[in-house]
Amino acid sequence: MASVNFLIRSSKQNDVFTARLQYFQDEALTFIEAKTEIYVFSPSEVLENPMLNGKKFWIKYKKYKGTDLHIKNIIVRTLNDQDNLRKYILNKFEAANFYDQDPTKNKVPSEVPTKFWLQSIIKEYYNNLKKREDVAALADTPLEILWHFDNYIKLKGKRLADRTILKLKDTKKILKEFEDFQSSIKGYDVKYCVNDVNPDFQFELEKYLSENKFYSHNTIAKTIKILRTICIYSRTYGIVLDARFDLVKLAYEETDVVYLSFSELEKIKNKEMPKRLEDARDWLYISCFLGQRISDFMKFNSKMIRKENDDYFIDFIQEKTNKKIALLLHPAVIEILNKRNMQFPTFMLDQEYNEQIKEVCQIAELTEKIEGSILTEVKENIWRNVKGIYPKWQLIGSHIGRKSYCTNFYSKIPTSLILEVSGHSEERTLLAYIGKKDNTNAKMIKNYYSNIDITKD
8 A cells, every 4th residue: 555654854954844655566665755845844934043953853753742832733733734745645646546566456557656746746736735825815815995005005016106106195095084084973993895885985985075175076086096996906806896886986077277378488488587587487488398297307407418410309217107208309498408508497396396487477477367276275274276267377387398298289290299208108198188179080070071072972
């Protein structure tokens, strides 16, 4: 009869057990061996305590009859691991029709087990074991929304831009505050789970964000969009979401796009400015021909400029998208740089820049009243963007350069080239950004209409 024993064959203090399969061949007892993944002390245990010696421990205690629970637990754990693997090997041995050549059986084996066969069986055993452990781990995955936010950031972190991670953390904070608010109402600790997210949940969340946090419609829509992303990702753990989850969504409201037209940019460029505002004025002007976010263009300097024939380029990696860009500088940018001995304006912090370009536009007499949003203190120490009718200069911010570039050049140069400069992933996103409708099909219909003779069938 075949049997399996386990030995520590290595001279190392903490190596794995070797499995020895014994069976009869040519009326003689023979064996084959292969290494297992069974340790007396696991590598992590040895890492924590390098003084552990599994080989010495096993020799001394493998037949332990004492009462020390710590020693007994180690022995029982090891013997259980061995017994489970032993049963697996023997079952596979029997299924493979390997007959012991015991004279009393009078059977001839169809083939003889080899060391490679034993190694493959042991590998198969551990593969199956790890798969079962993974399935069990998935089944034990927490359901709490906040856990899934942390998990998403951990797993996706290296592929996410810093600003995206910041948005995720901000949304997690909002949902934690919502849980605390609900806890104060209900009188017990509320912990929302991903499978709690349904239209009823959305209604309560929207009400809280609107009435208690004073958030705008689009900020609420963004919060729900990010929440949906986290819930959808949780499905990869085998979690079943609420049957009505797909109804949880909120469309963005169309917003008024504030940008600087070419004629307004000319006014800004030619208007006399106090010396303290010259850097802000020049940054504002050239940003409208660079099409980049402030996080990118404010880092530009003369050392980054590359000349090819009569053209000037800047090579850089967009911070948000991590996309490599070879940006051709518009002649309007070169004009300003020539005025400054090919030097970019001085670096400015976001807040300082935002404040100064408002002054620049006020001096340039951009006083037309238009609809937009301004950061306003709606409650003590609570600031929110409030829609209203304001002088245009009050609505100017650091985003205006990229917005103006995309708006001014849209339909004047191929959209694919605007996408290349601005870093938008697709035309649909660009159109939403500048408040335009996709009228490509309408233009095609017009072309067809013009070529159809309606006087004939």
